[in-house]
Amino acid sequence: MTATPTAPTPPFHFTTPEFRRDPYPFYAQLRREMPIVRLNQGRRGESYYVSRYDDVMALIKDVERFASDKRTAGHKVSWIESRLSMGVTESMVMKDGVDHRRLRTLAHKAFTPMRVAALEQRIAQLADGLLAAADARGTMDMIADLALPLPVAVISDMMGVDERYRRHFHHWMKGILELDGAGWLELLTNFPNMIKINRFLRQLIAERRKNKGEDLLSALVEAEEAGDKLSFDELVASTLIILLAGHETTVNLIGNGVLALLEHPDQLERLRAHPELLDGAVEEMLRYTSPVQLNAPRFACEDTELCGVPIRKGEAVCPILASANHDETHFEDPERFDVGRQPNRHVAFGFGPHFCLGAPLARLEAKLAFRAILQRYTDLQLAVPRSQLTWRRSQSVRGLNSLPLRVRR
Known part of the structure; x- marks a missing residue:
C-alpha cells in the first residue's frame, strides 16, 4: 500500500493539552489513513512520522539506510545547536556503529542483570518508606510522593550523586524534556538552566576525579582518564543521558500505570487477586500507556523510500512508539487494558541497537512500586476529577504533572 504523506486537518501538534490528554484516537487515524505523514512541529521543523508497528520496526532496525547521528546523513552540528542540545550529540543516543557500541558498552555496566x-531490596525499602509518609494523611500525590523520588534516589545512588543535589538535577532535566516542544524564544529563555545543569555535571565529574568510589560515574571517569574510551564531552553527555534515562521512564510508567488501574477497576481487582500477574501487568502498562511516545529521529543516509513515500538523504523520520503499541494488526483489541495480555511484544523501550539500556531497572522499580501499593492499600481513588489532571508538554514522553489520590491502608 502506498501511503500519503499529506498533513492531517486540522493542524496537529504533539504538545497541545487536548492531544496529551488522549493521543490514541489520532494515532489510530494515522494508522488508517496516513501511516507516514510529514508534519511541521515548530522548532523541530519538518519531519516524517511513522505510526504502524511494522513500519516503526523497519525504521529502527534498518541501520544501513537510517542513522541516529544526523552527521552520518550529511548534516552539520553547529556550535549553538551543540550547546542547546546539552552536548547530547556526543552521547550514545546520537551515535551509530563503532562509536555507539563503545559508549553503550561502558554505560551497560550500570544495568547488567546482576547489578539491577x-x-x-533497596528499591523495596525506598518504596515502603515513601508510602509510609502518606499513610497518616490519607492522601498522596503519586508523582511527587513515589513515582518521582523512588527512581531519582535509585539512579542517584548508582551514579554517586549526593542527596542534596537530587531534586535540583531532576528539576533541570525535566525542564530539558519540556523544552523539546518549545519554540526558540522559550528555549533561549531557559538557557540559564541548561548552563546550570552543564556546570553541575562538570563539577560532579571533577569531584569524582578527585575522590573515586564504587559508583558508575567513577567507572566512567576511569574510562575517560584511560584516554582511549571516552572524551570529556562524551563523559558529560553519557552522565546526562544515564541520569535522565535512569529515572524519567519510571516516573511516567508508575504514574500512568496507576491511572490506568484506577480507570479499569476490574483489572485492579484482578491484579489484587492474582499478584503473580504483576510482571505481565507492568508490560501491559508499558504498552497501553507508552511512557515514551516518540523515539529519537532517524536520518536517511541516502535517497530512499519508506511506506512507498520517497525520503531524501538527510530527512528525519520519527517512529511513534505509542502508536505502534496500539496497532490493531499486532495487538488484539489494543484499546483494552488487560493485565494478563499474552503475547505482548510492545516496543515501549524501542528495539535493536538503541533498545533502552535502563529497561531492566525501570521494570524492577515499577514492579516493586506496584507491589507495595497493592499490598499497602485496600482502596485507591482519584482525589480530583479526571478532567483536572494535566499532562506534561514534552513531545517525547507522556506523563502526568501530578496524580492526587485518596488512599486507605
Missing part, C-alpha cells in the same frame, strides 16, 4: 537484581 542486587538493587531489589
Whole structure:
C-alpha cells in the first residue's frame, strides 16, 4: 500500500493539552489513513512520522539506510545547536556503529542483570518508606510522593550523586524534556538552566576525579582518564543521558500505570487477586500507556523510500512508539487494558541497537512500586476529577504533572 504523506486537518501538534490528554484516537487515524505523514512541529521543523508497528520496526532496525547521528546523513552540528542540545550529540543516543557500541558498552555496566537484581531490596525499602509518609494523611500525590523520588534516589545512588543535589538535577532535566516542544524564544529563555545543569555535571565529574568510589560515574571517569574510551564531552553527555534515562521512564510508567488501574477497576481487582500477574501487568502498562511516545529521529543516509513515500538523504523520520503499541494488526483489541495480555511484544523501550539500556531497572522499580501499593492499600481513588489532571508538554514522553489520590491502608 502506498501511503500519503499529506498533513492531517486540522493542524496537529504533539504538545497541545487536548492531544496529551488522549493521543490514541489520532494515532489510530494515522494508522488508517496516513501511516507516514510529514508534519511541521515548530522548532523541530519538518519531519516524517511513522505510526504502524511494522513500519516503526523497519525504521529502527534498518541501520544501513537510517542513522541516529544526523552527521552520518550529511548534516552539520553547529556550535549553538551543540550547546542547546546539552552536548547530547556526543552521547550514545546520537551515535551509530563503532562509536555507539563503545559508549553503550561502558554505560551497560550500570544495568547488567546482576547489578539491577542486587538493587531489589533497596528499591523495596525506598518504596515502603515513601508510602509510609502518606499513610497518616490519607492522601498522596503519586508523582511527587513515589513515582518521582523512588527512581531519582535509585539512579542517584548508582551514579554517586549526593542527596542534596537530587531534586535540583531532576528539576533541570525535566525542564530539558519540556523544552523539546518549545519554540526558540522559550528555549533561549531557559538557557540559564541548561548552563546550570552543564556546570553541575562538570563539577560532579571533577569531584569524582578527585575522590573515586564504587559508583558508575567513577567507572566512567576511569574510562575517560584511560584516554582511549571516552572524551570529556562524551563523559558529560553519557552522565546526562544515564541520569535522565535512569529515572524519567519510571516516573511516567508508575504514574500512568496507576491511572490506568484506577480507570479499569476490574483489572485492579484482578491484579489484587492474582499478584503473580504483576510482571505481565507492568508490560501491559508499558504498552497501553507508552511512557515514551516518540523515539529519537532517524536520518536517511541516502535517497530512499519508506511506506512507498520517497525520503531524501538527510530527512528525519520519527517512529511513534505509542502508536505502534496500539496497532490493531499486532495487538488484539489494543484499546483494552488487560493485565494478563499474552503475547505482548510492545516496543515501549524501542528495539535493536538503541533498545533502552535502563529497561531492566525501570521494570524492577515499577514492579516493586506496584507491589507495595497493592499490598499497602485496600482502596485507591482519584482525589480530583479526571478532567483536572494535566499532562506534561514534552513531545517525547507522556506523563502526568501530578496524580492526587485518596488512599486507605
